[in-house]
Amino acid sequence: MSLRLRSLPRFQERGIIVVILVLGLLLTVFGGKVRLPLFERGPDGGRHRVFEAGPGGGRVPAFVVENKFLNAHNLAQLAKDTSFIAIMAVGASIVIISGGIDLSAGSLYALASVVGALVLRRYGPGGPGGATPAWEGVLLGACACMAVAGACGALNGALVVALRVHPFVITLGTMAILRGVAFVITAGQSVDGFPRALSALVRYQFGDGLTLFPLAVMVLVTAAGWIFLARLSPGRRVYAVGGNEQAARFSGIRIGRTKLLVYSLAGLSGGVAAFLSIGYYGAATSGDGQGYELSVIAAAVVGGASLTGGRGSALGAVLGALVIQMISSGIVILGIDQNYSQIIIGSVVIAAVVFDQCNAWLAKKRSIP
Amino acid sequence: MKPLLASLILALLTVSCPGADDALRQITLGVVAKSQGNPVFQAARVGAEDAARDLGAKYHVSIRIDWRTPNEEDAQKQSEALEQLVLSGADGIAVSCSDANTLTAAINSAVDNGVPVATFDSDAPASKRFVTYGIDDYRCGEQVMEELARQLDGKGIIAVLAGNQNAPNLQRRMQGVVETARKYPGITVRGVYYHRETPQDAAARVEQVMEANPDINGWAMIGGWALFTENALQWRPGTVKCASVDALPAQLAYVRNGQVPVLLGQQCYQWGYQCVSLLVDKILLKKDPSAVRQVSALIPVTIDNVDAYAKNWDTWLHK
Numbered sequence: 001m002s003l004r005l006r007s008l009p010r011f012q013e014r015g016i017i018v019v020i021l022v023l024g025l026l027l028t029v030f031g032g033k034v035r036l037p038l039f040e041r042g043p044d045g046g047r048h049r050v051f052e053a054g055p056g057g058g059r060v061p062a063f064v065v066e067n068k069f070l071n072a073h074n075l076a077q078l079a080k081d082t083s084f085i086a087i088m089a090v091g092a093s094i095v096i097i098s099g100g101i102d103l104s105a106g107s108l109y110a111l112a113s114v115v116g117a118l119v120l121r122r123y124g125p126g127g128p129g130g131a132t133p134a135w136e137g138v139l140l141g142a143c144a145c146m147a148v149a150g151a152c153g154a155l156n157g158a159l160v161v162a163l164r165v166h167p168f169v170i171t172l173g174t175m176a177i178l179r180g181v182a183f184v185i186t187a188g189q190s191v192d193g194f195p196r197a198l199s200a201l202v203r204y205q206f207g208d209g210l211t212l213f214p215l216a217v218m219v220l221v222t223a224a225g226w227i228f229l230a231r232l233s234p235g236r237r238v239y240a241v242g243g244n245e246q247a248a249r250f251s252g253i254r255i256g257r258t259k260l261l262v263y264s265l266a267g268l269s270g271g272v273a274a275f276l277s278i279g280y281y282g283a284a285t286s287g288d289g290q291g292y293e294l295s296v297i298a299a300a301v302v303g304g305a306s307l308t309g310g311r312g313s314a315l316g317a318v319l320g321a322l323v324i325q326m327i328s329s330g331i332v333i334l335g336i337d338q339n340y341s342q343i344i345i346g347s348v349v350i351a352a353v354v355f356d357q358c359n360a361w362l363a364k365k366r367s368i369p
Numbered sequence: 370m371k372p373l374l375a376s377l378i379l380a381l382l383t384v385s386c387p388g389a390d391d392a393l394r395q396i397t398l399g400v401v402a403k404s405q406g407n408p409v410f411q412a413a414r415v416g417a418e419d420a421a422r423d424l425g426a427k428y429h430v431s432i433r434i435d436w437r438t439p440n441e442e443d444a445q446k447q448s449e450a451l452e453q454l455v456l457s458g459a460d461g462i463a464v465s466c467s468d469a470n471t472l473t474a475a476i477n478s479a480v481d482n483g484v485p486v487a488t489f490d491s492d493a494p495a496s497k498r499f500v501t502y503g504i505d506d507y508r509c510g511e512q513v514m515e516e517l518a519r520q521l522d523g524k525g526i527i528a529v530l531a532g533n534q535n536a537p538n539l540q541r542r543m544q545g546v547v548e549t550a551r552k553y554p555g556i557t558v559r560g561v562y563y564h565r566e567t568p569q570d571a572a573a574r575v576e577q578v579m580e581a582n583p584d585i586n587g588w589a590m591i592g593g594w595a596l597f598t599e600n601a602l603q604w605r606p607g608t609v610k611c612a613s614v615d616a617l618p619a620q621l622a623y624v625r626n627g628q629v630p631v632l633l634g635q636q637c638y639q640w641g642y643q644c645v646s647l648l649v650d651k652i653l654l655k656k657d658p659s660a661v662r663q664v665s666a667l668i669p670v671t672i673d674n675v676d677a678y679a680k681n682w683d684t685w686l687h688k
Binding site: 034035036037049061068071073074077081084183188189190191192199203277280281282283284285286287288289290291329332333335337338342 | 405433435436437438440441442443444445448449450452453454456457458467468469470471473474475482483533534535537540563
């Protein structure tokens, strides 16, 4: 049983990796070329435009021609755009593996964002704590995001366990409540004015102006999710509960405790994404993250998680988010009319899942002697 | 078979031979509106495409409009769209900001990468955009309230239909309505009602509010969402007064049947047209606008001019 559980997700990830490679190849071949402005590092460490001699003797900005998809800037952008949803999808996939669902992910993200933003604003240039060391404000903002998100996740879990109501209903309710709380505490206003150290950290540019911090956080969260699900016993219990709750109960697994943990972790992943996003965008509103619940569930499912529970992985969820983002970015790269984008995204997601299922089925068939 | 083959080869040669069009300089302008579902932005899109065609012919360039608008209002998605447009080689961008603070960094980054940015409808004042085009939102709120107060003879209980609570332009309009209402001692504002910016959600909110507050006899609509549906208003003409922003084709029926005596039309077609013109001036002619803030007026639409105004839409939504 445990061998089967361990090996199945691996096959699914292989399928989704093939889908990603095919998409990448198509975008590289058909994306065409783009002229990007050329920058160089100045003596002050800042990036400056490079100029060259123009036809009339004047100086004109220099450009470099690159492949539209396969260039470092676009790949870093793709990773950044994927990261917020992917981080939440890791949490969502843990919930889905346990046989549950979390519809409050987008609202939880919004609430954690605005609470974190309100704390950060206190320590920003115009806030009462502006004289406090910047790292202290950033740390407190991060703690506020995590604490709120973790508590909201735990609330979801506690309500699911205590009321014995399907998580769909509970999280549908908390989806509205959390969004409402976010609106009430901000009065619908955008919150900004954070310590500059936060955006300097999250938007830190490596090498030729590449913002890789969101990618690094996504990798860390994926690794943590993988360790939890594949290497730790509480993670194995999540598969057991999702695979067959009754059998898990008879095996001595504390179902309630496992569910509480699962929803708390999903909440925490929302907190990480929220903190990252307010650092990147420099503001938060109660309207943030609308519809993200469906995006994270879609990412987890495309990545191989079964909505009936017992199957899925952290890496699969991240790869699922990457597939969806590649399609979305691909529409821009290929210059496809946006009126068709929803149809394309939906079709490719279904095609990716069908391909993935076929791959898993073939692999399973081959493994049977 | 042979003629068919010959035609195919001829067609391929025609396509592959460099013609006069290939010599044209190509300019790509990204346009990022707030949401796909809002018809005002579809008019802006037509305006942008018309300007691209007109100015392309005038300056002998090929101007392509790359429309990248989120399905629903989402400032973070808009920010992503801006970054993607810069990376895909856009020469200029026009954006209507769902949240100014969230978009400021992306606008600044685009400008730092040599891509000029114009805002329309909803501005990001702290950003490096070179121009903003749209109405004065506070004044718009004032105008809506003044029109409503005139219909009510300065006495009544009113409600404000306010759309998305996070949109800064709507917040300013709402502020304009509420503060102007204070000038009329006989008028009480029962409430400001927010909703998702879809016609159905807006119409449902009007219905709910009227059910719960049958004594309301005036509506100040700072956006026309509810009137994009056919049967949004359940009252008989004249029993409840109403003044609304926007004058889209679907809304004009309410003027004709007397339920909404006045609409204040935003020049949403011009959002697209003017922004593209300003961007082309900046990119091709290296010409900056006379002022960073380009204010467009609201056009009152009443029973007297509704038919004449309706004819504009044949041009503005001709696609």
